[in-house]
Amino acid sequence: MLWKSLSCGTAKILSMKYRTEKDSLGNVEVPEDAYYGAQTQRALDLYKISGSTLPLTFFRAYVLIKRAAASANMSTQRLDSKKGQAVLKSCDEILKGKLTENFVVDAFQAGAGTSTNMNINEVIANRATEILGGKKGDYVVHPNDDVNMAQSTNDTFHTAIHLSAVSAVDGLLKAASRLQKALEKKEKELNRVVKSGRTHLMDAVPITLGQEFSGYAAALGKDIKRLDSARDSLLEINIGGTAVGTGLNAEPKYMKNVLKEINKLTKEKFRQPDNFFEATQNMGAVVETSSALRSLALDLVKISSDMRLMAMLEEIELPAVQPGSSIMPGKVNPSVAEMVGMVGYQVLGNDAAIAHACAASQLELNVMMPVAAKNLLESATILTNSCTAFDDNCISGIKANEEIIKQNLEKNASVVTALTPFIGYEKAAEAVRISRETRKPVRTVLLEMRILSGKELDNILNFAEMTRPGVQRKNE
Secondary structure, three states: OHHHHOOOOOOOOOOOOEEEEEEOOEEEEEEOOOOOOHHHHHHHHHOOOOOOEOOHHHHHHHHHHHHHHHHHHHHOOOOOHHHHHHHHHHHHHHHOOOOHHHOOOEOOOOHHHHHHHHHHHHHHHHHHHHHOOOOOOOOOOOHHHHHOOOOOHHHHHHHHHHHHHHHHHHHHHHHHHHHHHHHHHHHHHHOOOEEEEEEOOEEEEEEEHHHHHHHHHHHHHHHHHHHHHHHHHHOEOOOOOOOOOOOOOOOHHHHHHHHHHHHHHHOOOOEOOOOHHHHHHOOHHHHHHHHHHHHHHHHHHHHHHHHHHHHHOOOEEOOOOOEOOOOOOOOEOOHHHHHHHHHHHHHHHHHHHHHHHHHOOEOOEOOOHHHHHHHHHHHHHHHHHHHHHHHHHOHHHOEEOHHHHHHHHHOOHHHHHHHHHHHOHHHHHHHHHHHHHHOOOHHHHHHHHOOOOHHHHHHHOOHHHHOOOOOOOOOO
16 A cells, blocks of 8 residues: 555665675665765665654754864864864855755664764765865765764764754743734733623633733743853753763863854854763753753643633634634634644654653763754754744734623622622622522622612722722622
């Protein structure tokens, strides 16, 4: 059957011809036109798992690190300048979008991301070899000795997570801030619309629609602060720590210069950790960032759920963005709000995966870095896109159905809460009970009970005043 014939393996570069490369385990056949080499091919053959790689943004961050490392190694004169310049040119080509189809290792791979690191080393080395007049596989520039000089997967992969996550968080901060502003704008627009508040999904005391939106905007404001804090944690990178944090094979001048080069290329203020061993063993900044993403996701789920509930009650009208049913003509659903909920649930699942991955650190290294990277970057990406879509296609176009809101408010027996300072809890509760049994408005019941006059009720049961905290009303 057709669906069974479709491969779910990681995409390969198709080639009818092969070249033979050699690594420490022996010979490997590699597609002739591929810029990757033997270790990448082994990973392709071993890890046909998800059919997806880590995001391109992650690979770009990694290549940037390789470029910075080459510059730093030339500054210590360990890397021959001719080779180093070829590495820089190779990296620059990749950063401009070339050769990226050669980054093919599945996201689920060998621990710590060694396969991804070698994939990148081989692509850079083969292209640098070509630049110097050699052929792919000749390795005039060697993937380990030259491109990976003074580095380990354990510090470069870790650093690449931080670099790519900072970029992803920056995009999310912009989208979340824009959504917050849209909510604040809607708050001002709807602040005069008094409606029934609801607790336990039941009628409660009055609130303005604008006040509800102010709560949504304030929640996003707190999420933005959490993201800012997490972003600062990500600025600490363990580049130079190499395999276990000791910095073996990395000169002190290299460790200083590679950080300087990274900051020059990114225009950021990345910094070395206070303790390289802790930074290599753990992924605290990833946990903190995922936690901030989870908090944002939870708030977006809540907000989108409220949009759906209020639309169901017909108190608000959401923009009609697409037909809602394949069988029911004219049906329109809260489609965008539903999408936001789905994104939120995916982020919660990603956060759980990240938490377990980060808990898997053992002795000097956490080998689960690839799955943490995959889920962290996916969460940031889908949250960014959902915030933008939520703003563009839902929040900005919300309208209040004031007539229905007014009708619902007038039937709300919970407004009697405002009377308890004047008639006491027991009498107020009795009025609510009678209202429910007789289906009469609570105001009518109170008049029939002859507890208060019509004028007194009008003064106390002023719905707009009930929404103003601290306003004192007197029984006149």
